[in-house]
Amino acid sequence: MRKTEKGFTLFEVLLSMFIAGVALLGLALMEVHILKSSQSSFDYTVATIRANSFVDAVWMDLCNAQSASQNTYSKIVTSWSDEISAAGMTASETSSAAERTTSLTISWTDPRFTNDASNSALTLAAKFPDSDCG
Amino acid sequence: MNDKQLNFSNKKIQQAGFTLIELMVAMVISLTLIFACTTLYSSLKSSITVAQKLSNAQESLRGAFYLMSRSVRQADDIEVSGASLTVSFATPPTAVEIYGCLGNLVTSGSTDTYYLGTSGLYCDDGHGAAISDQLIALNINELILEESGALGTTATGQGYNGVIVQLQIDEVSAALGTDGLRFNLALRQKVLANLSE
Numbered sequence: 001m002r003k004t005e006k007g008f009t010l011f012e013v014l015l016s017m018f019i020a021g022v023a024l025l026g027l028a029l030m031e032v033h034i035l036k037s038s039q040s041s042f043d044y045t046v047a048t049i050r051a052n053s054f055v056d057a058v059w060m061d062l063c064n065a066q067s068a069s070q071n072t073y074s075k076i077v078t079s080w081s082d083e084i085s086a087a088g089m090t091a092s093e094t095s096s097a098a099e100r101t102t103s104l105t106i107s108w109t110d111p112r113f114t115n116d117a118s119n120s121a122l123t124l125a126a127k128f129p130d131s132d133c134g
Numbered sequence: 135m136n137d138k139q140l141n142f143s144n145k146k147i148q149q150a151g152f153t154l155i156e157l158m159v160a161m162v163i164s165l166t167l168i169f170a171c172t173t174l175y176s177s178l179k180s181s182i183t184v185a186q187k188l189s190n191a192q193e194s195l196r197g198a199f200y201l202m203s204r205s206v207r208q209a210d211d212i213e214v215s216g217a218s219l220t221v222s223f224a225t226p227p228t229a230v231e232i233y234g235c236l237g238n239l240v241t242s243g244s245t246d247t248y249y250l251g252t253s254g255l256y257c258d259d260g261h262g263a264a265i266s267d268q269l270i271a272l273n274i275n276e277l278i279l280e281e282s283g284a285l286g287t288t289a290t291g292q293g294y295n296g297v298i299v300q301l302q303i304d305e306v307s308a309a310l311g312t313d314g315l316r317f318n319l320a321l322r323q324k325v326l327a328n329l330s331e
Binding site for chain 2: 013017020021024027028031034035038039041042045046049050052053054055056057059060061062083087129131132133
């Protein structure tokens, strides 16, 4: 009396290994995605605070910043963008209407994902009150 | 029973097992799978730790910045002493509700005091109630404050229009640089009041 045994065929084993491999790759991709999005989210928070810092620097010296005869405003811009460059981000500022409105852009690159340019810039538009002091 | 015993002693039962090669191949395959899983698991764990630290730090920064900027911008005056910032409010305009750092309504002479404690940044709104002195941002291990007026000047007396705040969070010091995060907060209410005079 011979017992009949039935095992998996080679094809079935290969297929299941392929599926397991895809699942593992999926997990690895998810890991990269977690890191990327939490870093990007952190950078957004930091950039928002840094952009607000410029707005408040102008508020602190509103009269001089809006005076045409002084270059206080451009000094504030320089000092602000220097500080941001030192922190590894890039800043640019465009003001209009005699320094009453401004548009700030901060961009950065994530050292871990240098080839991904999306999700790495922040733009803040701000208005200042008219100080009326020349 | 007898039959079986007879069979056993007389006939040789045919047994079939795995050959050594089959066993080795199966072991290599399963070891590879186990190794892949372990590597993936440990790297997943470490990247989740990093993500957790980033999100904690983000929450602390956001909370500290939001509460401090709201207080300072609406304040009448500030006072810095060491790593402690006291923000005082004048009487709020009629029908305008201003809230302090812990969400209590601001009345004339209210103060919000931000200071560095053992677990992070605390705020005391001086209400004396159960929730008058609370931890508002975790993991902040350094708070440097400086009254500030015009650019680059550390104004003394009545010359200041704001404060420069510098926060350092240990867990993400690499992402923030050695100085931590430095930002300006202007006394907007005071600036506007001075303009209208």
